[in-house]
Amino acid sequence: MVDGDAQSQDVDGAAVPAAGPHGMDLDAIDVTDIADEVASDAASGDSQEDIICTGCGYAVSGGGRACPKCGRALKRPEALPEVSEEDIDVSDLAEEGAPQVWDADYPDASASGLSGVDDTGRSGGFRLLEGNLPLNVFAGLVSGILAFFFALALALLTCSQPGMQPFLPHVIAMSLVATAVGGVLFSLMSRIPFALAGPETVLAAALFLFVGSIYRSMAGLYPTDAMLPTILAAIVLASLSIGALLWLLGKLGAAEYVRFIPIQIIGGVVGGVGVFVLLGTFDWMGQFSLDWNNLFAAVRDCVQLFRPDQCLYSMGPSVAFGVILLIGLARFKNSLFMLAMVLAASAVGYAAGLWGGDLPISTLAITIPNLGDNIFPLPVEALRPGFGAIEWGVIKDNGLYIGGLAVLAVLTSMYRITNLELIHGRESDLNQEYRSLGLTNIVAGLCGGVPSSISYGRSAGNRAVGARGPVAGIVAGLLCAAGLYYADRIIPMIPRFVPEGILIYAGLDLIRDWLFRTRTAFTRRDDVLMLWVTFLTTLLLGLLAGIGVGVGLALMATVSRYSKGGAIRNVLSGVNHRSNVDRAPAQQRTLKEYGDHIHILRLQGFLFLGSMERLLKVIRDRLDTRDMLPVEYLVIDFKLVTGLASAAGIGFKKLRNLVEEYDLEMIITSAPLELEEHLSGMGYVGEDDSPFKVFFNLDFALEWCENRVLDSENMLTMKLLTLPELLAPVFPEPRYIPALMKVLKRVVADKGEAVFRQGDKSDSMYFVESGRLDVELELEGGKLLRLKKVGPGAVFGEMGIYTLAPRSATVRAAEKCVLYMMTIDKLNAVEKRAPVLVTAINRFLINMLSERLVDANKKVRDLMV
Numbered sequence: 001m002v003d004g005d006a007q008s009q010d011v012d013g014a015a016v017p018a019a020g021p022h023g024m025d026l027d028a029i030d031v032t033d034i035a036d037e038v039a040s041d042a043a044s045g046d047s048q049e050d051i052i053c054t055g056c057g058y059a060v061s062g063g064g065r066a067c068p069k070c071g072r073a074l075k076r077p078e079a080l081p082e083v084s085e086e087d088i089d090v091s092d093l094a095e096e097g098a099p100q101v102w103d104a105d106y107p108d109a110s111a112s113g114l115s116g117v118d119d120t121g122r123s124g125g126f127r128l129l130e131g132n133l134p135l136n137v138f139a140g141l142v143s144g145i146l147a148f149f150f151a152l153a154l155a156l157l158t159c160s161q162p163g164m165q166p167f168l169p170h171v172i173a174m175s176l177v178a179t180a181v182g183g184v185l186f187s188l189m190s191r192i193p194f195a196l197a198g199p200e201t202v203l204a205a206a207l208f209l210f211v212g213s214i215y216r217s218m219a220g221l222y223p224t225d226a227m228l229p230t231i232l233a234a235i236v237l238a239s240l241s242i243g244a245l246l247w248l249l250g251k252l253g254a255a256e257y258v259r260f261i262p263i264q265i266i267g268g269v270v271g272g273v274g275v276f277v278l279l280g281t282f283d284w285m286g287q288f289s290l291d292w293n294n295l296f297a298a299v300r301d302c303v304q305l306f307r308p309d310q311c312l313y314s315m316g317p318s319v320a321f322g323v324i325l326l327i328g329l330a331r332f333k334n335s336l337f338m339l340a341m342v343l344a345a346s347a348v349g350y351a352a353g354l355w356g357g358d359l360p361i362s363t364l365a366i367t368i369p370n371l372g373d374n375i376f377p378l379p380v381e382a383l384r385p386g387f388g389a390i391e392w393g394v395i396k397d398n399g400l401y402i403g404g405l406a407v408l409a410v411l412t413s414m415y416r417i418t419n420l421e422l423i424h425g426r427e428s429d430l431n432q433e434y435r436s437l438g439l440t441n442i443v444a445g446l447c448g449g450v451p452s453s454i455s456y457g458r459s460a461g462n463r464a465v466g467a468r469g470p471v472a473g474i475v476a477g478l479l480c481a482a483g484l485y486y487a488d489r490i491i492p493m494i495p496r497f498v499p500e501g502i503l504i505y506a507g508l509d510l511i512r513d514w515l516f517r518t519r520t521a522f523t524r525r526d527d528v529l530m531l532w533v534t535f536l537t538t539l540l541l542g543l544l545a546g547i548g549v550g551v552g553l554a555l556m557a558t559v560s561r562y563s564k565g566g567a568i569r570n571v572l573s574g575v576n577h578r579s580n581v582d583r584a585p586a587q588q589r590t591l592k593e594y595g596d597h598i599h600i601l602r603l604q605g606f607l608f609l610g611s612m613e614r615l616l617k618v619i620r621d622r623l624d625t626r627d628m629l630p631v632e633y634l635v636i637d638f639k640l641v642t643g644l645a646s647a648a649g650i651g652f653k654k655l656r657n658l659v660e661e662y663d664l665e666m667i668i669t670s671a672p673l674e675l676e677e678h679l680s681g682m683g684y685v686g687e688d689d690s691p692f693k694v695f696f697n698l699d700f701a702l703e704w705c706e707n708r709v710l711d712s713e714n715m716l717t718m719k720l721l722t723l724p725e726l727l728a729p730v731f732p733e734p735r736y737i738p739a740l741m742k743v744l745k746r747v748v749a750d751k752g753e754a755v756f757r758q759g760d761k762s763d764s765m766y767f768v769e770s771g772r773l774d775v776e777l778e779l780e781g782g783k784l785l786r787l788k789k790v791g792p793g794a795v796f797g798e799m800g801i802y803t804l805a806p807r808s809a810t811v812r813a814a815e816k817c818v819l820y821m822m823t824i825d826k827l828n829a830v831e832k833r834a835p836v837l838v839t840a841i842n843r844f845l846i847n848m849l850s851e852r853l854v855d856a857n858k859k860v861r862d863l864m865v
């Protein structure tokens with residue numbers, strides 16, 4: 001062992017002083033005189049070291065006894081007393097009276113409402129009283145009142161189609177039920193402590209199309225009363241279905257995949273929904289009785305039925321209020337601001353009623369008509385006649401809308417949760433959020449609530465007011481439950497232009513946010529195109545068509561982008577890209593000359609039929625190239641392939657035809673299990689005469705191909721040479737070879753025998769005279785990676801004895817081998833006796849290591865370019 005103070009044996013067995021591997025006799029260097037000099041310098045104060053003055057902190061260079069700045073005596077570092085940990089006291093530097101994090105009354109930064117991202121997450125466990133309680137309660141009250149107004153507005157939207165007014169009280173109740181359940185339940189389950197769930201604009205608009213369609217299917221055939229159970233059942237069914245889908249996605253852990261859907265697709269549909277919201281609101285306000293069978297008809301009606309004189313009073317305040325909200329909320333994203341606006345508008349309406357007299361301004365006071373007093377008890381009452389009164393067939397005929405609602409709920413909630421995570425400052429588990437939202441919908445549905453999703457604006461506003469824990473949402477939910485109980489008394493006090501204005505704001509907000517604000521620096525031109533195609537399809541052909549086209553486009557865009565990088569990672573030739581087998585120089589020359597017979601393709605990613613077609617084209621182009629040697633061995637490596645589409649199987653049939661047409665040896669390496677199964681099922685592999693050959697990895701496949709190329713050039717078996725003959729052309733001082741042979745010990749390794757194993761102590765290196773050995777890297781999980789196959793003339797085990805590190809790899813004889821061993825002790829002894837021989841060995845090894853590096857660099861370049 002080369003070891004600082006160990007003694008080692010020389011060639012004759014005599015003890016010699018220990019030496020470094022490079023012949024440096026460590027004992028011969030006497031450093032004691034230098035050490036003495038430094039010590040005496042320090043004592044006299046003449047050292048050249050810089051000394052920091054303990055008085056003024058001035059750095060005195062060149063030594064000296066006193067500080068030239070303050071005159072204080074300089075103390076050398078070694079003269080300074082050692083400072084223990086207890087002596088370090090920085091209490092005098094602390095702020096006066098500043099509470100410390102370990103104090104019981106340390107304020108919760110997240111509760112202050114000032115921190116940007118510092119909320120206390122609930123990931124560490126459920127904490128009901130998270131955040132500052134009074135602030136949470138305050139935020140809950142603000143959010144609760146707003147949620148009440150939103151629930152009312154969205155119920156108006158849902159019932160805005162002509163003839164649907166009689167259902168309004170029930171739908172208001174259903175809306176408030178969902179708001180209450182969403183506030184309490186979702187807040188308790190979500191990991192985003194300020195997120196609010198409940199009825200929201202996109203789902204309400206889709207619901208409006210759904211129930212409108214059911215109504216039109218039944219109108220004229222059934223009396224209004226008889227329609228009620230069917231309409232309510234349809235709404236409940238929608239909530240339950242959305243809940244089940246969301247819950248299932250979360251349970252299966254599939255929610256994260258939703259994040260891969262291009263946002264523009266959702267943007268186009270939601271932008272279209274925004275237009276429906278606006279039209280629906282105008283329909284409600286102007287009682288236009290729009291024809292909702294298609295958008296053309298609805299817009300045409302809207303234009304034809306618009307009477308500026310009448311509409312100014314019936315719609316003007318609502319439109320103005322909506323626009324004011326839109327502009328104001330763009331500046332102040334805060335529920336408090338919105339609440340102030342809503343309450344102020346209600347007060348103005350109320351005042352106009354009191355003092356407006358006959359003036360037109362008194363129209364501001366008009367409230368929602370024909371409400372009756374049947375909002376409470378819950379709409380379940382309406383189902384009393386029994387399930388038999390429900391026309392399931394009508395719901396089934398319009399069932400596609402439930403699918404559309406579910407898709408919208410899944411897509412919009414993903415985008416909103418992602419944005420809320422941004423405000424929250426930490427990632428949340430989308431699966432958990434989906435499960436929470438799913439359960440919320442199921443429970444709300446069972447209580448007779450409309451479908452719920454996450455409201456981004458209200459959640460962000462909730463946080464801005466101070467919500468940091470579930471209490472805010474619970475308070476908001478309970479407030480809405482109370483609002484439901486007193487709805488008969490509260491709603492007649494609310495001027496209708498307020499909820500109508502909220503709807504106009506919500507519609508415009510959807511259009512602005514989803515059509516124009518989803519663009520980022522990454523947005524490509526085809527993304528924008530998809531957005532507008534989906535938007536126009538939604539408008540012209542309807543919501544369901546929009547969703548269908550959007551989903552289709554998303555699928556195509558994702559697939560084409562994913563496969564765009566190309567399924568082909570590298571195209572390589574056997575000239576440069578070789579197996580890890582050490583070849584004799586003559587063999588290397590042959591491979592350089594004939595390596596083009598071997599054509600290598602490394603594939604990557606998921607292979608679609610389209611990728612296979614592209615691959616076939618690339619192969620055919622190479623096969624048809626006339627100015628290169630013809631391809632005889634086509635090697636396709638699947639190591640980086642993540643999966644294959646079913647249709648890719650057709651590609652392999654075409655590949656097989658190509659093999660026959662060009663008479664190739666087709667070799668598949670690192671094939672995924674399903675590919676091997678497919679190929680053996682097709683009869684393409686397994687037999688000697690099968691068209692494809694499968695190898696464990698590219699290295700082994702290349703070794704086989706190279707052997708075939710060498711064989712065809714009669715270069716595979718080389719004349720057996722002795723070690724001196726092998727070393728003669730490459731050893732730096734051939735005249736020392738006989739001396740070298742004298743200190744080597746001949747050993748034989750049988751086939752399969754490990755000369756040493758990875759991690760063993762390193763004590764010798766080996767010169768190979770005959771046979772081949774695999775240098776194997778043992779990876780985690782018991783896998784082996786062949787780094788190299790070394791043969792006659794090679795040296796191995798040199799790294800360990802030079803670095804004194806354990807063996808970096810296992811070396812195993814692939815066949816019977818004759819080796820010459822040099823132990824580390826012997827090397828050290830030779831170094832003493834004949835340093836020139838060791839110098840020659842060192843140079844030989846440096847050459848070999850450099851060549852290994854050149855080889856590795858070439859491979860890296862091939863794979864990176």
Ligand SMILES: Nc1ncnc2c1ncn2[C@@H]1O[C@@H]2COP(=O)(O)O[C@H]2[C@H]1O
Nearest residue numbers: 775787788796797798799800807808809
């Ligand atoms: N990439 C490689 N190519 C060729 N030989 C190697 C490679 N990596 C390790 N070895 C040899 O494998 C030996 C394992 O033991 P050592 O680390 O002592 O010395 C190592 C080298 O001689």
